[in-house]
Amino acid sequence: MKTLILISHPKFEDSGTQQFLKTSFYSLDDVKYQVIDELYADTGKIDIDKEQAALKAFDRIVFQFPMYWYSSPASLKQFMDDVFTRNYIVANRSLKTKELGIVVTLGDAEADFQAGGPEAFTISELLRPFQAFAHKAGMQYLKPFVVDQFGYMDPTQKQRMLIDYLQYLSAEMPLNLANREQWLVGRLQATKEGKSDEQQQAIDLVINSIEDQQNNVESLKEDVKMIRDQEE
Amino acid sequence: MKTLILISHPKFEDSGTQQFLKTSFYSLDDVKYQVIDELYADTGKIDIDKEQAALKAFDRIVFQFPMYWYSSPASLKQFMDDVFTRNYIVANRSLKTKELGIVVTLGDAEADFQAGGPEAFTISELLRPFQAFAHKAGMQYLKPFVVDQFGYMDPTQKQRMLIDYLQYLSAEMPLNLANREQWLVGRLQATKEGKSDEQQQAIDLVINSIEDQQNNVESLKEDVKMIRDQEE
CATH class of the missing domain: 3.40.50.360 (Flavodoxin domain)
Known part of the structure; x- marks a missing residue:
């Protein structure tokens, strides 16, 4: 974009x-x-x-x-x-x-x-x-x-x-949480270029941790939705 | 102004x-x-x-x-x-x-x-x-x-x-009626300058008629106000 x-x-x-x-x-x-x-x-x-x-x-x-x-x-x-x-x-x-x-x-x-x-x-x-x-x-x-x-x-x-x-x-x-995190991961991917293997692994670790968080949030959202649906 | x-x-x-x-x-x-x-x-x-x-x-x-x-x-x-x-x-x-x-x-x-x-x-x-x-x-x-x-x-x-x-x-x-009419009378007064006696009298006639109307409106307003007050 x-x-x-x-x-x-x-x-x-x-x-x-x-x-x-x-x-x-x-x-x-x-x-x-x-x-x-x-x-x-x-x-x-x-x-x-x-x-x-x-x-x-x-x-x-x-x-x-x-x-x-x-x-x-x-x-x-x-x-x-x-x-x-x-x-x-x-x-x-x-x-x-x-x-x-x-x-x-x-x-x-x-x-x-x-x-x-x-x-x-x-x-x-x-x-x-x-x-x-x-x-x-x-x-x-x-x-x-x-x-x-x-x-x-x-x-x-x-x-x-x-x-x-x-x-x-x-x-x-x-600019919700998901789009902000996606942006952050994209920026981190871009910074890997030209870095040492070790540094790249460190960045990957951060990316993985953000993606894990995203998955957690997604699963929490699903739970909330299910509870709401049952209430109605 | x-x-x-x-x-x-x-x-x-x-x-x-x-x-x-x-x-x-x-x-x-x-x-x-x-x-x-x-x-x-x-x-x-x-x-x-x-x-x-x-x-x-x-x-x-x-x-x-x-x-x-x-x-x-x-x-x-x-x-x-x-x-x-x-x-x-x-x-x-x-x-x-x-x-x-x-x-x-x-x-x-x-x-x-x-x-x-x-x-x-x-x-x-x-x-x-x-x-x-x-x-x-x-x-x-x-x-x-x-x-x-x-x-x-x-x-x-x-x-x-x-x-x-x-x-x-x-x-x-x-710009209510009273202010518009006051403006109109002012404009008519201004146009009298340099006009013949006969023309000035004609303009005065218009001015008087506008002012009569204003008085009528004022008296009508008084009536309406009195009726309203009695209703309350």
């Missing part, structure tokens, strides 16, 4: 959050990224045909941006207005069945975004225009990945967030 | 709807308009200090735009990202107590915008980011003025829409 991250950020190089996230997606072969602002930097115009053609190669398209006035920065909107012509999206359904993910970073706590909170509206509500776009394009709208108050995270929290982020970029959706 | 219309439209001069609306706001002394795209046309940058200072002179600020991918075109977002600094909006509360109106034009029928309809989400939901902005800025968010399928309107419908639009720009809010 191939993923394209379209980043909208007027100061991408200066953003600690963006640079932290950037270090991670180099480790995934099938994930590419593009900073939209850089596409417009030279002439203020982009090559629409080229961008339209390029998008078709990906299965998951991720818009990544800091929330500016309850939406993306202007550069992503400009990209959408320019590249997502009616012909491309509606007549030719060029992005149909692809997934649309959103990675949004917040300076405030996510809990502030709710009725009665200082921001009054939820992230779901504020991102509705993107959801409506996915609906129109026939794309599958993924649950947004929210990074709030990155500056307050300790190193452990950052590492955990990074794993979640990598899974958001490249694991099968939805 | 002074109103500023901030228009976001990449092809303002070519838009039949925008040009039709434009003919009308010349007739109102206290209404000014600015096409945002023209502000950016020369250098791609705008004079932020100048725009911040200019906005303070107005009581009602109206964002006017065609709906592009369920939001405004990029130029309005760029203007918001540039001009509405945190300092200007949050620290200094520079737009506090001003009104924020939205005039949005749709190619599709407004009725398409609802759950189960082809556009799936309501205009209220899609404009949530603007409402959240108004909330943050301490502005009063006005009920948006929606112009749908302008191309299908007959001349009478267009004229009626134009009156509603002029009232949206310059009448006291909310």
